[in-house]
Every structure is written in structure tokens, then in C-alpha cells.
Amino acid sequence: MEEAGNESYTDEHMSAIFEEGFSFSGYERDFLALSRGGSGYLDISGVSGIDSIGDGRGAVFADFDNDGDLDIFLVSLQGSAYELFRNNVGHERGFLRVELRGTRSGRDAFGAVVRLGTDAGTLTKIKSGGSGYLAQHDPRLLFGLGDAAHAQWLEVTWPSGLVQRIDNLDGSDVIAAGSALRVTEGGGVEILRESRFSLVDPLNSVETLLATLEFAPGDVFPDLSFRRRDEIPGGEALAGEAATSLHGLLRPGRRLLVNLWATYCIPCRREMPELQAMTPHFAANGIDLVGLSIDTESLDRVVPFLHQTGVTYPVQVTADARVPELYVGGRISIPLSVLLDSEGRVLQVIGGWSAETAASFEALAQTLAGTGR
Ligand SMILES: [Ca+2]
Numbered sequence: 001m002e003e004a005g006n007e008s009y010t011d012e013h014m015s016a017i018f019e020e021g022f023s024f025s026g027y028e029r030d031f032l033a034l035s036r037g038g039s040g041y042l043d044i045s046g047v048s049g050i051d052s053i054g055d056g057r058g059a060v061f062a063d064f065d066n067d068g069d070l071d072i073f074l075v076s077l078q079g080s081a082y083e084l085f086r087n088n089v090g091h092e093r094g095f096l097r098v099e100l101r102g103t104r105s106g107r108d109a110f111g112a113v114v115r116l117g118t119d120a121g122t123l124t125k126i127k128s129g130g131s132g133y134l135a136q137h138d139p140r141l142l143f144g145l146g147d148a149a150h151a152q153w154l155e156v157t158w159p160s161g162l163v164q165r166i167d168n169l170d171g172s173d174v175i176a177a178g179s180a181l182r183v184t185e186g187g188g189v190e191i192l193r194e195s196r197f198s199l200v201d202p203l204n205s206v207e208t209l210l211a212t213l214e215f216a217p218g219d220v221f222p223d224l225s226f227r228r229r230d231e232i233p234g235g236e237a238l239a240g241e242a243a244t245s246l247h248g249l250l251r252p253g254r255r256l257l258v259n260l261w262a263t264y265c266i267p268c269r270r271e272m273p274e275l276q277a278m279t280p281h282f283a284a285n286g287i288d289l290v291g292l293s294i295d296t297e298s299l300d301r302v303v304p305f306l307h308q309t310g311v312t313y314p315v316q317v318t319a320d321a322r323v324p325e326l327y328v329g330g331r332i333s334i335p336l337s338v339l340l341d342s343e344g345r346v347l348q349v350i351g352g353w354s355a356e357t358a359a360s361f362e363a364l365a366q367t368l369a370g371t372g373r
């Protein structure tokens with residue numbers, strides 16, 4: 001009984017640790033190498049997007065979309081537990097897919113060796129029953145043919161010892177590029193009709209951002225309450241109206257750009273001077289800007305921070321308990337900018353600080369200005 005109790009304690013607390021994103025493997029990045037066809041390998045971990053710091057446990061190489069290249073399915077212990085990586089490299093090149101059906105060797109023919117004669121030499125693959133941690137790759141063996149129209153020969157060495165060979169010489173073109181074959185042990189070769197389909201595109205940066213938020217364009221943004229000016233040391237120096245909540249700043253025919261920031265936010269330090277410079281252009285485009293500090297401690301830092309960054313546009317401070325509720329799991333991330341219409345509905349969300357977010361702000365500063373800046 002006691003052991004069972006310990007086990008559930010461990011399960012509960014370990015899963016809590018993983019949900020928090022902690023790592024068993026010291027945040028080691030996943031690695032992917034691309035063969036350069038006999039002249040070494042290229043590290044494509046970063047460019048492929050596979051270099052996650054998650055603790056990977058199982059990886060499966062399989063052609064999920066039947067387009068002739070291997071895609072990768074990855075299982076991790078924590079974070080994004082399941083990830084599917086679509087291979088976009090070389091999928092217009094020729095390939096030959098071979099499925100094996102054993103008779104004397106067992107249906108799956110594990111241990112069978114398939115060799116393919118091609119213009120570029122002989123390719124060899126072994127039908128394996130498992131690979132990596134609790135994982136099994138595509139049971140269909142996939143050979144790349146490059147630009148060749150067909151392979152020259154195909155040879156299967158079954159676990160039973162039987163060797164079967166198919167030559168291209170008979171002109172039947174069974175082993176032409178793009179074919180999917182099923183070879184039956186001691187029997188014939190069938191051409192399989194496969195249907196290709198499209199794996200979904202990965203999320204773009206806006207979709208990725210929206211997936212971390214509990215609100216979306218079209219929603220009415222919460223009417224976050226503001227701290228009184230006299231609660232903030234030096235607060236009487238803050239620009240802007242002494243409104244009590246966000247919706248009090250909405251004006252007919254105008255949009256409101258709300259920039260959530262805090263004194264501890266390093267990128268905010270870089271972003272806010274940029275917003276300051278764009279303020280007149282926003283205004284000319286019918287956009288009012290308000291900086292909304294979400295500082296809950298050290299309020300004495302707010303006004304000095306604004307002096308340091310040269311910010312003179314209107315700033316408010318909120319202690320509204322709904323701020324964490326804006327984010328999935330309460331995981332606050334700033335800077336975050338939200339463009340609202342005159343009714344308080346979300347028109348656009350801009351997160352983080354990067355060249356891309358800067359471009360989004362530039363676009364808001366130029367939308368209606370026509371002649372530019
Ligand atoms: Ca594929």
C-alpha cells in the first residue's frame with residue numbers, strides 16, 4: 001500500500017515538473033543530419049526546426065503524406081508532446097516504395113534485406129521491426145531515385161533465405177520512379193495505388209501567438225481597470241487622461257493600440273522608444289496609443305522607466321486580475337500589443353519584439369497616411 005502511495009506521489013509531482021517544462025536531459029537540443037550522398041553530413045537541426053529542447057523519447061520516420069519523402073513524428077516527455085515535421089526537401093524527386101509480405105518468413109518479413117540497383121549505385125535497406133525508443137518506422141521501405149526514371153533491378157533477400165529479383169529488362173517498368181510495390185515472398189509483385197494528401201502547413205507567427213492567448217480577433221477585450229495616479233509614485237506626471245478603465249479610452253471613429261509592458265521587460269525597453277517615434281503617425285491614422293504597465297511590484301520604477309525610455313505617450317498601470325487570464329495557462333508574455341476598434345473589439349494582436357513586429361507597427365503607422373513618413 002505504501003509503495004502504491006509513493007508511486008502516485010511520484011507520478012503526480014513528476015508530471016507537474018514536466019508540465020512546467022523542466023528537462024531530464026539538460027535541455028539538449030534534438031539533432032538532424034542530412035546526408036550529402038557519400039561526402040559527409042550537414043547539420044540541419046536548426047534550419048529544419050527540429051532542434052527542440054524537449055526531452056525526445058520516440059522518433060518515427062515515415063512518409064505520412066505519401067509524397068515520396070520521409071517525414072518525422074516526434075514524441076517528447078513534456079511541452080509540445082507530439083510533433084510532426086513535414087519534409088519539404090526533394091519531394092519532387094523520384095522514389096520507389098517497397099512493401100514486403102512474407103509467407104514463409106512471417107507476414108512482416110522483419111530482417112528482410114532489399115537492394116535496389118540504380119544509376120547512382122546500389123541502395124540497401126533492411127526491414128526493421130523497431131527503432132529508437134518504443135518506436136517503429138514506416139513499414140514500407142522508401143528508396144530515393146533522384147532524377148532516374150526507373151531503377152535497374154530490385155532484389156529481396158527474405159529471412160527464409162529465398163532471394164527474389166526483379167529486373168527492369170522485361171520493359172514492364174514495374175520499378176519505375178514513383179511506383180509503390182508490394183512484393184510477396186515467393187510470389188508476384190503488385191503495383192499499389194497510393195493517394196497523396198497534404199499535411200497542414202505549420203502555424204505562422206500570428207497563429208503561434210494566438211495559440212498562447214485566451215482571446216482572438218473579434219472578441220471584446222476586457223475592460224481592464226487602471227490604478228489611480230496617486231497610487232503610483234510620481235504618477236501625476238503621467239501623460240494621458242485619468243480614466244479608470246481601458247474602455248474609457250475608446251473614442252468613436254478611432255482605434256486604440258494597447259501596448260502591455262512592465263519595467264522588468266527587457267524587449268519593452270527597446271520597443272517603447274520605437275512606438276514613441278511612431279505616435280504622431282498612429283494618431284494621423286486614427287490610432288490612439290496607450291502603454292499599459294502590468295507592474296504589480298516596485299511601482300516606484302514606473303515613472304523613472306518612462307523617463308529613461310523617453311516615453312511621453314499616455315501610460316496607465318493595471319492591477320486587474322484578468323491580465324493573467326488573457327494568456328493560456330496564465331503564462332504572461334510581454335510586450336503584447338492589441339489593436340481595438342471603437343467598441344473595444346480586438347482587430348489585431350502583435351506580440352514580442354522583432355523585425356516582424358516592428359514591420360507590423362510600421363504598417364499601422366502607414367496604413368492611411370498614403371504619402372508615408
Ligand atoms: Ca512525405
Ligand SMILES: [Ca+2]
Pocket residue numbers: 067069086087088089091
Ligand atoms: Ca514532402
